[in-house]
Amino acid sequence: AQKVTQAQTEISVVEKEDVTLDCVYETRDTTYYLFWYKQPPSGELVFLIRRNSFDEQNEISGRYSWNFQKSTSSFNFTITASQVVDSAVYFCALIPGFGNEKLTFGTGTRLTIIP
């Protein structure tokens, strides 16, 4: 069975601060895919990133960066110089194995950026 844990239920930071959202995953598969989605108040899940288990390179996209560490089964997400528009619920998710299409989501982290 697979599992995604987002231990931080809610985080509040002042605008322009950096913030890291934690994600720890469990799977027995050696091939798997990790995702981050953003869910603003409108409800639509917005795709942010996909990473496969063979690629441990960290990735940076503008103010967003992701740190994938297989040794600790973690896939953390950092927002640099946070903005009010970053306020949302963020979900980490996992697809275990090849040929499997089910996303297993964590419970999400509600991020509030205080102006």
Next chain:
Amino acid sequence: DTGVSQNPRHKITKRGQNVTFRCDPISEHNRLYWYRQTLGQGPEFLTYFQNEAQLEKSRLLSDRFSAERPKGSFSTLEIQRTEQGDSAMYLCASSNSLGRHTEAFFGQGTRLTVV
């Protein structure tokens, strides 16, 4: 608008009534997914289609739930004899398989309230 479209956005129904939701995926996407999200939780997988074939159903999908994708385009999710526990956000997503995992694009969801 070329995103995933779900209708209705909100539905209030009395316990015991039947409801049907519709999802129109991104036109070139061959995979369509249904998820359910309750308050404070991440989305949970219900079922998915590749073209018109329903390839997997979660055990969350009881006998009262049925999903169809008759022509491999739009999909419907019907809940018969609704119960209060069915109150949730029902999310639809679509993706294009192309032989590898690609990101799923989500609609804004249908929020069901059973009274």
